[in-house]
Amino acid sequence: MFTKQLKLVCLLFLTISIAGIQDINAQKRKKKKNKAKTEISSKSKKKKPKKTIKSLTKSSKKLDGLFTIYQDTVTGDVKLLLKKDQLDKDFIYFSQIADGVTEARAFRGSYRGSSIFNIKKHFNKIEFVAPNTSFYFDENNAISKSARANISDAIIASTKILASDEKKGEYLIDANPLFISEVFTRIKAPNFPKSSPFAFKLGRFDKKKSKINSIKNYPENTNLKTEYVYNNPSVLNQGSRAIKDGRYISIKVFHTFMNVPENNYQTRMDDPRVGYFLTTTNDMTSTETVNYRDFIHRWKLVKKNPDLAISEPIKPITWWIENSTPKEFIETIKEGVLAWNEAFEKAGFKNAMVVKVQPDDATWDAGDVRYNVLRWTSSPNPPFGGYGPSFVNPKTGEILGADIMLEYVHFTNRVKYNKIFGDVSKASSEEEALAIFTNENNHMYCSAGHLMHENTMFGKTVLAATGASDLEMEGMKREAMKSLIMHEVGHTLGLNHNMKASQLFSPEQLADADFIKGKCLTGSVMDYAAINLTLDRSKQGQYYDTAVGPYDIWAIQYGYTPFKNRAEMDALLAQSTKPELIFGNDVDDMRSPGKAIDPRVMTGDLSNDQIKYSIDRIKLANNMMKNIKQRFSKNGETYEELRNAYYIINGQAARAGDVISRFIGGVYVDRAVSGQENAAQPYTPVSLADQKRAMEALKTYVFAPNAFNAPKDLYNYLARQRRGFNFFARSEDPKIHAEVLSYQKRVLNHILHRNTLQRISDSELYGNQYKLANFMTDLNNAIFKADINTNVNSFRQNLQTEYTKMLLKMINGKSKYTNASKAMALYNLNRIKSWVSNGVGNIATKAHKNQLKLLINNTLKDVK
Numbered sequence: 001m002f003t004k005q006l007k008l009v010c011l012l013f014l015t016i017s018i019a020g021i022q023d024i025n026a027q028k029r030k031k032k033k034n035k036a037k038t039e040i041s042s043k044s045k046k047k048k049p050k051k052t053i054k055s056l057t058k059s060s061k062k063l064d065g066l067f068t069i070y071q072d073t074v075t076g077d078v079k080l081l082l083k084k085d086q087l088d089k090d091f092i093y094f095s096q097i098a099d100g101v102t103e104a105r106a107f108r109g110s111y112r113g114s115s116i117f118n119i120k121k122h123f124n125k126i127e128f129v130a131p132n133t134s135f136y137f138d139e140n141n142a143i144s145k146s147a148r149a150n151i152s153d154a155i156i157a158s159t160k161i162l163a164s165d166e167k168k169g170e171y172l173i174d175a176n177p178l179f180i181s182e183v184f185t186r187i188k189a190p191n192f193p194k195s196s197p198f199a200f201k202l203g204r205f206d207k208k209k210s211k212i213n214s215i216k217n218y219p220e221n222t223n224l225k226t227e228y229v230y231n232n233p234s235v236l237n238q239g240s241r242a243i244k245d246g247r248y249i250s251i252k253v254f255h256t257f258m259n260v261p262e263n264n265y266q267t268r269m270d271d272p273r274v275g276y277f278l279t280t281t282n283d284m285t286s287t288e289t290v291n292y293r294d295f296i297h298r299w300k301l302v303k304k305n306p307d308l309a310i311s312e313p314i315k316p317i318t319w320w321i322e323n324s325t326p327k328e329f330i331e332t333i334k335e336g337v338l339a340w341n342e343a344f345e346k347a348g349f350k351n352a353m354v355v356k357v358q359p360d361d362a363t364w365d366a367g368d369v370r371y372n373v374l375r376w377t378s379s380p381n382p383p384f385g386g387y388g389p390s391f392v393n394p395k396t397g398e399i400l401g402a403d404i405m406l407e408y409v410h411f412t413n414r415v416k417y418n419k420i421f422g423d424v425s426k427a428s429s430e431e432e433a434l435a436i437f438t439n440e441n442n443h444m445y446c447s448a449g450h451l452m453h454e455n456t457m458f459g460k461t462v463l464a465a466t467g468a469s470d471l472e473m474e475g476m477k478r479e480a481m482k483s484l485i486m487h488e489v490g491h492t493l494g495l496n497h498n499m500k501a502s503q504l505f506s507p508e509q510l511a512d513a514d515f516i517k518g519k520c521l522t523g524s525v526m527d528y529a530a531i532n533l534t535l536d537r538s539k540q541g542q543y544y545d546t547a548v549g550p551y552d553i554w555a556i557q558y559g560y561t562p563f564k565n566r567a568e569m570d571a572l573l574a575q576s577t578k579p580e581l582i583f584g585n586d587v588d589d590m591r592s593p594g595k596a597i598d599p600r601v602m603t604g605d606l607s608n609d610q611i612k613y614s615i616d617r618i619k620l621a622n623n624m625m626k627n628i629k630q631r632f633s634k635n636g637e638t639y640e641e642l643r644n645a646y647y648i649i650n651g652q653a654a655r656a657g658d659v660i661s662r663f664i665g666g667v668y669v670d671r672a673v674s675g676q677e678n679a680a681q682p683y684t685p686v687s688l689a690d691q692k693r694a695m696e697a698l699k700t701y702v703f704a705p706n707a708f709n710a711p712k713d714l715y716n717y718l719a720r721q722r723r724g725f726n727f728f729a730r731s732e733d734p735k736i737h738a739e740v741l742s743y744q745k746r747v748l749n750h751i752l753h754r755n756t757l758q759r760i761s762d763s764e765l766y767g768n769q770y771k772l773a774n775f776m777t778d779l780n781n782a783i784f785k786a787d788i789n790t791n792v793n794s795f796r797q798n799l800q801t802e803y804t805k806m807l808l809k810m811i812n813g814k815s816k817y818t819n820a821s822k823a824m825a826l827y828n829l830n831r832i833k834s835w836v837s838n839g840v841g842n843i844a845t846k847a848h849k850n851q852l853k854l855l856i857n858n859t860l861k862d863v864k
Contacts, residue, residue, distance in 0.1 A: 053081065053163045053172045065217025067257060069175070077176050078212060079162070082126060084169030086119055090260045092400075093117050093130075094391045095185040098225055098252035098367050102381040103200040103239045105189060106251045109375055109405035111389040112185045116260070117156065124161050126173050128183075130154040133394055134281060136293050141285040157183050179226055179255065180210045187228055187251050200239050202249055203232025213252065221258035221369065228253060242380035254367045258400075263300060265398045270294040273576040273671050274558050275496045275526070275585045277390075279397040295397030297390065297494040298559045301349055306562070310345055316354045317493075319404075322366050323358045324376045326408075330357065332478050333374060336485025340493065343548050343556035352560075353489075369401045372492070374485075378408035388488030402492035404485070409453075448487050448497075448528055451603060452544075455531035456480045458652045459543060461645045465624050465631045466537050479544040486525040486548060494559055499601045500584035501527040501551055503608045507616065510534075510607055513541025520549035521606070523580045528603035530655075535616040535623075550580040576671070577678040588669065590662045593746070594753030598669040599662035599686065604655040611663060611693055614656035618701045621653040625710050629717060640721040643734070650708060654743035657702040661747045663694035664775065665760040665768075685768035692770065692778075699782035702747050705796050708740045741798045751779065752806050757821040776824040784835055791841045797848045804832060804852050808859045829856050 049055070057079060060070035068081035094114040100106035120127045131153045137144035163172045182188065188202045209229035216223040228251045238246035270278050276296035283293040303311035319337050321330055334355045344352035358366070358373070366373045369391075390402035459476050501523035509515050511534045522529045525545045534540045554575065563569045575581055584601035591603045599610065607613040628649065632642040666686040672679030701707060718734040720726075750756060760772045783803050787796055810817050810825040817825070833856045836849035 051163045053165055053170060056163050056172060063215055063217045066220060066222045066259060067217070069215055069217060069222065070172075071212075071215060076211065077174075078179065078215070080173050080175040080178070082119060082171045082173065084171075087121055088118060090116050090118050090131075090395075092256075092258045092260055092393060093184055094256045094258070094369065094400075096254050096367065096391075096403075098254050100187075100251040101239065101243055101249060102379065102383045103237075103243065104187070104202050104249065104251065106187050107379065107383050108377055109387065109389075109403055110383075111391055111403075112253075114391045114394055114400075116394050121161075121171065122158070125158050126161060126171060127158045128156040128178070130156055136281050136283045136285075138283070138285040143285055147284070179212055179224055180207055180228075181205070182228070184255060185253065187253065188230065198236050200237040200246075201232065201235070202230040202251075203235065203247065204230065206231045209248075216365075216368070218370075221256055223257075223368065224255045225367070226253050226255065227251075240381050254369075256369050258369070260395065261393060261398065261400070265300050265393075265396055267295045267396050267398075268298065268559065270296050271558070271573055273573055273583060273673075274555050275498055275583050276494045276555070276559060277491075277496050279392060279394060296559055297392050297397045297399050299399045299493070301344075301352060301560055303348065303562065310348055310350050312350050313352055316352055318354045318356065318372060319489075320366075320371050320373045321355065321357045322373050322375045323360050323362065325357075325374070326376075329481065332481050333485050336482045337374075337489050339482070339486050339548055340489055340552075340556070343553040344560065346553050347557045347560040348562060349560065366403070372402045374404045374406065376406050376408060382407040382409045388491035390492045390494070399492070399494060404488045404492060406484075406488075448484065451528045452480055452484050452531075454648075454651065454655075457644075457648050459531050459533060461628075461648050462533055462537075462620070462624055465627055465645075476543045479542065479546055480531075482546060483525060483544040486545065490524075490526050490548075490552065493556065495526050495552070495555055497528070497585045497589075498524040498526040498551055498583050499528060499586070499589040499603060500582045500598070501549060502529045502602075502606050502610075503582060503600055504549065504580055505607060507607045507609055507613050510613075511536065511539045511541070513539065516542045518542075518546055520545040520547045520552070522549055523582065524549045524551040524555075526552065530604050530606040530613075530617065532606060533617070533620060535620050550578075551583065554581050574676060577676060577680075583671065584669070590750075591658075593750035594755035597667040597759060599659075599666035600668065602659055602662055605659045610659050611690065611697060614659045615697055615701065617656040618653045621649045621656075622709070624649050625714075629711065629714050633717065638721040639717050639719045643718045643720055646710065646714065646718055647739075650710075650739070650743070653701070653708065654746060657698065657743065657747050658750070660694050660697045660702075661750050663690055664698075664751045665756045665763070665770075666691070667759065667763055667768075683763075683766060685763045685766065686770075688769035691775075695775070695778050695782070698747060698751075699778075702744055703782045703799060705786055705793055707795070708743060737794060737798055740795055741802060744799050745802060748803060748806060751775075752810070754815075754817045754821065758818050761818060761820050772820055772824055776828055780828045780831055784832060788835050788838065789840050792845045792848055794844075797844070800832075801848070801852065801855075804829070804855060807832075808855065811859070829860070832856065 057070040059074060060072045060079065063069040063071065067086075068083075070079040070081065071077070072079075092114055093116075095112040097106045097108060097110045097112070099108050100110075115130050116133055117128055117130045120129055132151050135147075135151060137147040157178055159173045159177060161171050161173060164170065178184065182205060188205065191201070206229045209231070210227060212224055212226050214225045230249045230251070232247050232249075235246040239249075243249065270276060270292070276298070278297065279295045281293040281295070283291045286293075299317050300315075301313045301317075302315070304314050305311040321333055325333065337355045338353055341351060341353050344350075364371060366375050387405040388402065389405075390399045392399050456477065459480075460473065463473050463476065504523045505516070505521065510521060510532050516532075519542070521532055521542065522545060525548055529545075532541070532543050554572070558569070558572055561568075561572070576583070582600070584598060588596050588598055588601040589603060590596045590599060590601060602610070605614065625646075628642060628645045632645045633639065634641070663686050668680075668684045668686065670680040670682055670684070672682075715734070715736060718736075720732055722732075757772065760768060760770065760775060764771060783800055787793075792800065807825045807829050809815065811822050811829070815822065833853060836852045839846065839849075841849065
């Protein structure tokens, strides 16, 4: 037994020993193998040549220019060659959309802003840095030594140097991550916390599909056109028919890099009495109460002969009409551009504006920043009628380039429901419209074209309804086009809107065809004025502005006159108190309920008596409504044109109601400086007479039982043309009650806005005689008194219910209304409760009154 065990132990030991010897031998062999590999690797490393700029670009095409670019002829990848003298030097970056989709707010011609950037070398990396240029420090002030304190610059990108040539001072970097990304400009908008999950959204940026489409290099600028592709495999909202597949969206972007001009450009500071776009800067070494150091945006114009009062400029502002322009529009467009030469002559320049037509064989693209182009599109979902952006040197405000985008739909008979009149859900969405037309850089997209399209559609409807000739119709449309061109060109010259300019002429003067012939109907073409249509059609004259206005000429004088001294400039600015030179822009305008305070700064108005003119507009609309069924029902055609006419006419009446409503609680604003001759006080409440007149007009034309009336047999014919399954998502019948209520709510939203009611109370302290108690009583009476003791029709029932609900919300504990406003709301509710308790009327009326009484009782019980 023992012997057997001993044999087993010896055998086990022998096995282990052999295994150990084998393992040791294996380890020795492995070490030898690894050593051999290491020696081979070491030898190969020693033999591997050093990467050089030449070796890394041997399969690339060299594109010389501001920044030398190498593009691989096989893969298309790009590399950027930077020179030592380009480090720590300022450049300008600018981008615009070459093509996109309106759903993503990225569409052809939309500018994305410009910024200063510089390039820095940090050890083995190259950094692209955008310095914060919002602040100015006087270098002679000791505090300038802390100029960078608590101010953040933006490190846009940091990338490793691939190869360098220290003798030549050159550095090569991989440029793909710079251009095939959203490093320089963001296209995809951020998701807002309250945004609907069904809203259209771009997907993830797809680096594999995105690419550089073209590169154009010049000594002073480098231009790249990239195509950004976004993937959204689980897309909910596919977008419009303009999008083939919502999962895959392409946005094409122009990127421009340019030298900062060194041309002795003289900056000009902003003055609040004139409306220019600005580059805003704060002077951090100033001790003044206001430390603004804001530059207006303007072109550099220098006289060929400085000794002449009027001289041609060394370099004029040259515009190219894109070869996509319909031939019949070219002459009218030229007239619109060259009309501004009248203003420039007053500023001392002859032929400052020049117009050329792009030849069909032109080798340059309209997106090239070296050319200022009037461009055309016919978009499936047009974002504007016209849009005139410019880009500037962020350091000085000098305009370096501009485009004007024009949409063909503006000059057609197609109604853009979603942008102008809308269906019911869009009727009171001015604030939403403002959001849509503002991009991420807070640049306002001009929507003058939308209002002008609405005006022109109304003009066509009125002319067609009154049997006007084809010649008159074409004349009206040409006036509209010229007016729009002048407006958008004004933007490219640096001017922003002047919504106050419509005060120039009286209603009587505007109805005098001989008096207004060839004139600007307002103080400025930069207004959003109404089309001039006379109530008495026999007195019809000019429809639109056909020349620049007195404010336009004065503003160009301020921006472009080469003043000899400050006294000359101050003398010009002192003229701001002239009635024809009043100014108020988008900051001051009252298109959104409760937004601003001066009723003269409004869109869709005209004349120095806006109330009277608006009443006449409503009367004209009511007159037109009587005959549209006969005028717009054509044998063999559908009723689409008739339906359009109905909404166009009602839309104009509704806009006139908006204009009138702004006089309630309105305050006139004067921007003159202290001590200026003929200056009014800064704030002057609208007179009692005008506020009462406005209230009476609202009572008669907006709130009355017969407001927005139409012939009864008209409603049967408001049918949309069927197209495939276009009624699949909703019923096709016209929502007439909801439409009328939306017009009335637009007015109520303003006159019952907490800002308006608070202003009525506050302005009582400085001259307002239309007391809050008087206004609220008048409003209550206007909405209920006419039919307290009779049947209440269905339109008035809607109005009264909506108004009552608004009052109930005002007295809610969480309401932000003033105590005085809440008290009057409660007073009015009790009055309504007593009125609806009279039990008078047919069954529908009694049911309506009972509902109001129940709503009031339930809410008052909860409030107590």
